[in-house]
Amino acid sequence: MKLRIDKESSIPVYRQIAGEIEKKILSEELPTGYKLPAERRLAQEIGVHRNTVIKAYDVFITKELCVVSRQKPKGYFVKAPQETQDFGKRFFPLEKAFRFEFKRAEKRFNDIYWRSEPDEAISFGGLIMDRKLDPVTGMEHVVSRIFDSNQIASMKGFLQETERLKDNICKRLTEQNIYVTPKNVQIFVETNQILSYLMMMYLREGECIVAEEPMVPDNFSIFYNHGIKVVTVPMEQDGMKMDLLEDAIREHKPKFIYTQPNYHNPTGITMSFAKRQTLLRIANTYNVPVIEEDYQTDFSYEEYRLPSLYALDANKMVIYIYSFTLVFPYMMKIGYAVAPPDLIDMMGYALSVDETVISGIGQYFLNEYMESGAFEKHVRLMQQIYGDKLNLLCTELDKIADKGITYQRPKGGLLLWCTLADDISEKEVYKRAEEKGVLVMPGSIFYMDNRNRKGHIRLSFSNVTDDQICQGVALLGQVLDICKRV
Numbered sequence: 001m002k003l004r005i006d007k008e009s010s011i012p013v014y015r016q017i018a019g020e021i022e023k024k025i026l027s028e029e030l031p032t033g034y035k036l037p038a039e040r041r042l043a044q045e046i047g048v049h050r051n052t053v054i055k056a057y058d059v060f061i062t063k064e065l066c067v068v069s070r071q072k073p074k075g076y077f078v079k080a081p082q083e084t085q086d087f088g089k090r091f092f093p094l095e096k097a098f099r100f101e102f103k104r105a106e107k108r109f110n111d112i113y114w115r116s117e118p119d120e121a122i123s124f125g126g127l128i129m130d131r132k133l134d135p136v137t138g139m140e141h142v143v144s145r146i147f148d149s150n151q152i153a154s155m156k157g158f159l160q161e162t163e164r165l166k167d168n169i170c171k172r173l174t175e176q177n178i179y180v181t182p183k184n185v186q187i188f189v190e191t192n193q194i195l196s197y198l199m200m201m202y203l204r205e206g207e208c209i210v211a212e213e214p215m216v217p218d219n220f221s222i223f224y225n226h227g228i229k230v231v232t233v234p235m236e237q238d239g240m241k242m243d244l245l246e247d248a249i250r251e252h253k254p255k256f257i258y259t260q261p262n263y264h265n266p267t268g269i270t271m272s273f274a275k276r277q278t279l280l281r282i283a284n285t286y287n288v289p290v291i292e293e294d295y296q297t298d299f300s301y302e303e304y305r306l307p308s309l310y311a312l313d314a315n316k317m318v319i320y321i322y323s324f325t326l327v328f329p330y331m332m333k334i335g336y337a338v339a340p341p342d343l344i345d346m347m348g349y350a351l352s353v354d355e356t357v358i359s360g361i362g363q364y365f366l367n368e369y370m371e372s373g374a375f376e377k378h379v380r381l382m383q384q385i386y387g388d389k390l391n392l393l394c395t396e397l398d399k400i401a402d403k404g405i406t407y408q409r410p411k412g413g414l415l416l417w418c419t420l421a422d423d424i425s426e427k428e429v430y431k432r433a434e435e436k437g438v439l440v441m442p443g444s445i446f447y448m449d450n451r452n453r454k455g456h457i458r459l460s461f462s463n464v465t466d467d468q469i470c471q472g473v474a475l476l477g478q479v480l481d482i483c484k485r486v
Contacts, residue, residue, distance in 0.1 A: 001037055005046055013048055017056035025065050025078055036066065036076040109217040109445050116439060116463060122472040124459040125439035127265070127326075127414060133382065134329045161363040162187055168370045169336055176297075177311045178320070183341040186348050187363070189333045191293055191323045192222060195258075197350055198291065198319070199226040203255050210248050210288075211258040212240045214446030214453070216265050219258075232448060235264070237408060239271030242278045249286045256291050257283060261309055263296040263413025266446050266458040270411045273306055280309060283317045295323045295335075298379050300412040301387040316340045324366065326414070326462075327379055332362030386414060389461045392469050400477035404484065414462040417443070419455060424483045426454045432479040438472045 003020040005013060024030040036042070039057065043050040057076050060066030067079045116126030166182035173180060188194050203209070205227030211219075213232030223230050231252045233240045239261065248254070259279070261271035271279070283290050292309045310320040323335035337347060369375045393416060394409055404421030420426055430442045443456025461469065 001042065001045070003046060005048075013046075014052045014055040015059070017042075017046070017048075017053065018059040021056070021060070022063075022065060025060075030078050032078055034078040035073070036078065038075065109441070112439055112441055116460075121434075121437045121439045122468045122475070123439040123463060124461065124472060125441050126463075127460045128463045129326055130463050131329070133385065161360055161367060164367050165334075165363045166336075168367055172370070173338070176305075176308055178308065178338065180338055184338050184344060186337045186339075186344045186351070188335045188337060188351075190325065190335045191295055191321045192218065194321045194335060194337045194347075195219065195222050195291070195293075196226070197347055198256070199223060199228055201346060201350055203228050208252050208254045209256040209258055210245060210252070210254045212260065212264060213448070214266055214443065215448075217445055220448065230448065235267055235269055237269065239264075239269060239275040239279075242275055242282065245279070246282050246286075249282065249288055254288055257288055258291045258293070259309070260293045260296075262294055262306070263299065263410055263415070265296070265413075266415060266441070266443070267417040268408070268410030268413050268415050269417075270306065276306065276309055276312055280313055280315075280317065284315045288317075290318045292318050292320050293322075294320060295326060296413040297322065298327050299383060299386055299414055301383065301390060302411050305412075310338060319343065327375075327382060328362075328366060328369075332365060334362050334366060386461070389464070389466070389469065390416070392466055393459065393461050393473070396470055396473035400473060400480065403477050403480035405476075405480060414460055416459045416461065418457050418459060420457065420480075421484075422455070424455075424480060426457060428483045429457060429476075429479055432482055433476060436475045436479060438475050438479075440476070 001021075003017060005016050005020070007013060009016065021030070021036070030036075036057070037045070039050050039053045043053045046053075057066065057068075060076070061068060065079060066076050068076050113126035113128070115121065116123040116128045163182060165187060166185045169185055170180055170182060188197075199222065203226065206229065208229035208231050209223060210231045210233060211223075212235055214235070215230075215232065220230060229252075231248050231254060233245045233248055235241070240259070245257070249257075257279070259271070261276060261279075263270060279290065282288075290309055290313075294308060297305075297308075308320060310318045318339075320338040321335065322338075323333075325333060325335070328334065337344070339347075366375075369378075390410075394407070397405060397407060397416075397418070404424050405418050407416050407418045410416065420429065426442050426444060430440055433440050441458040441460070443458060444453050446458070447453035464472065
């Protein structure tokens with residue numbers, strides 16, 4: 001959207017933005033129903049702070065030239081002057097059909113996630129990687145080859161890269177004692193996409209799955225928005241309570257068990273070997289397949305790593321899903337599912353029907369990186385860097401332990417689940433920390449019924465410097481002192 005903005009003018013920039021867009025609305029250059037650019041996007045185009053755009057849009061809402069939708073389709077939409085507020089009715093059938101809805105917890109979760117940028121705060125909030133560590137140095141020749149080769153750009157070349165990547169994934173999985181062939185692998189964009197396809201293909205509205213609680217809100221929304229009931233099982237220090245899992249299966253007859261056995265998000269818990277065996281026995285006894293999500297597996301800080309559920313499974317009950325998002329450039333999103341060939345064939349067919357295409361350039365880049373040996377070197381470097389960050393974070397938290405905060409040290413991953421003393425309000429800690437420029441993730445966000453689940457905060461150390469860890473924990477200590485007195 002072309003706007004004439006004079007930053008030297010005495011007229012506030014937000015009023016200039018509002019005035020320019022109002023002219024376009026009144027002249028019908030922007031018709032009724034037109035979706036205005038997202039706040040962050042327009043701010044980037046003009047070169048102003050996002051809050052400036054928000055103030056401008058507030059002007060339209062006040063003048064009734066714009067309506068804002070918090071549900072799908074979300075955003076700001078042009079509303080003609082004196083028009084009755086029937087806007088959006090044409091979207092309601094679609095809304096009901098697909099059940100898209102953001103729960104309050106997910107709204108808060110997403111807000112904290114997208115604010116977890118290094119320039120805005122010391123962020124222990126979102127699991128966002130430090131992109132300065134992206135594996136791109138020395139790979140410039142790969143980019144040149146991609147655009148110089150007609151074969152790579154062709155459909156045939158794309159399919160060849162997909163098969164090549166499947167081969168490379170199979171080789172890498174052998175390090176985890178997972179021995180499969182390309183027939184067992186389907187490439188996706190992300191693990192969230194895999195979950196969505198599994199729900200769409202194998203569950204009907206009203207059916208249920210069993211999952212660990214606490215749970216990441218966006219995963220819960222995937223299930224909810226497909227009309228799937230989520231039955232949760234509480235966690236212990238070594239994984240979900242197996243007796244309650246079995247009770248839940250008997251009562252609710254779920255279609256899947258969903259679990260993150262390695263470095264569970266948000267708790268960081270690693271499921272014990274005994275519980276892995278028990279889980280597989282229960283799954284086999286009741287004939288309930290298991291979805292094993294393992295996207296933090298590369299961040300192991302101990303020499304010995306427990307075998308995955310997939311590696312232990314002798315009955316083909318486990319679907320293993322993984323994403324390269326944490327160890328590869330975010331813009332080249334690639335993930336995969338490992339499962340029996342018949343299920344993989346069905347998932348591949350579903351993708352082809354939707355004409356969903358996974359980045360061919362990303363696959364080519366990843367193949368080159370893996371085959372050069374640079375990928376494994378990068379993973380080892382990340383393990384060292386983040387292992388040191390975890391050590392530092394724990395050391396700093398130990399200094400303020402007397403202020404009412406404890407934790408269970410994880411064996412891997414990028415998260416630390418902290419427990420607050422009974423007399424400290426989790427909500428107050430989040431609020432006071434934010435005022436001091438420190439973002440944390442409130443623990444109640446990860447519970448479906450978060451009114452009765454308080455007393456935790458999650459700290460992500462994926463995108464903070466060592467100095468920020470020290471400074472952020474020191475500020476958190478000050479916050480705990482204040483909250484004790486409140």
